[in-house]
Amino acid sequence: MNSKDFLLQELNKLAKKFPGVSFRYDHNSAFKEHVIEVSPESTYKSNELYGDAEYKISRIMMELFPMETVAFVGADSLIKINNVTEIIAAVSINWFSSILQNNNSNDFLTLGCTNKTKNYSEQNTYALAA
Numbered sequence: 092m093n094s095k096d097f098l099l100q101e102l103n104k105l106a107k108k109f110p111g112v113s114f115r116y117d118h119n120s121a122f123k124e125h126v127i128e129v130s131p132e133s134t135y136k137s138n139e140l141y142g143d144a145e146y147k148i149s150r151i152m153m154e155l156f157p158m159e160t161v162a163f164v165g166a167d168s169l170i171k172i173n174n175v176t177e178i179i180a181a182v183s184i185n186w187f188s189s190i191l192q193n194n195n196s197n198d199f200l201t202l203g204c205t206n207k208t209k210n211y212s213e214q215n216t217y218a219l220a221a
Contacts, residue, residue, distance in 0.1 A: 094156040098125055099177060101148045106181040109134060109141055113180035117172040123159040125152075126172050132165040 092100075095118050102114045115128040129135035129145075145163050152161050164170045 094123075094125065094152065094159050097155065098127070098148070098152065098161065099179070101151075102127065102177075102179045105141075105144055105148075106179050108144065109138070110181050112141070113178065115172055115175045116177040116179065117174055118176060125159065125161040126170055127161065127163050128168075128172050129163055129165060132167065135163065135165045 099116070102116065106112060106114065111131070112134050113130050115130070117126045118124075119126075134141050149161055149163070152159070162170055
């Protein structure tokens with residue numbers, strides 16, 4: 092497993108563990124750096140459980156890939172994401188349960204967007220692949 096795959100796997104786990112949190116990810120392979128923007132900033136700045144989980148990922152990353160760096164940042168950080176390659180978020184799929192005939196209110200769907208991304212904050216856009 093390479094560093095990008097490791098981080099994306101861990102970010103998916105975080106998204107499921109902390110519903111409502113989303114991540115924008117950028118990887119600069121030339122400089123061997125990974126930048127992850129965490130939203131909402133309140134999670135990034137003040138949720139102790141989230142902070143512990145983020146710290147654990149950073150430590151494992153340093154052990155497995157000592158020549159690479161990872162930075163978790165908020166939107167107001169001086170470190171900016173120049174080219175979003177992934178967006179990761181867990182959203183409740185309760186609204187979809189009637190179609191799936193599954194009434195488990197604890198189900199979450201992890202969404203990943205690759206390469207070019209668009210701002211859908213004002214739209215209700217859903218996709219399902221079967």
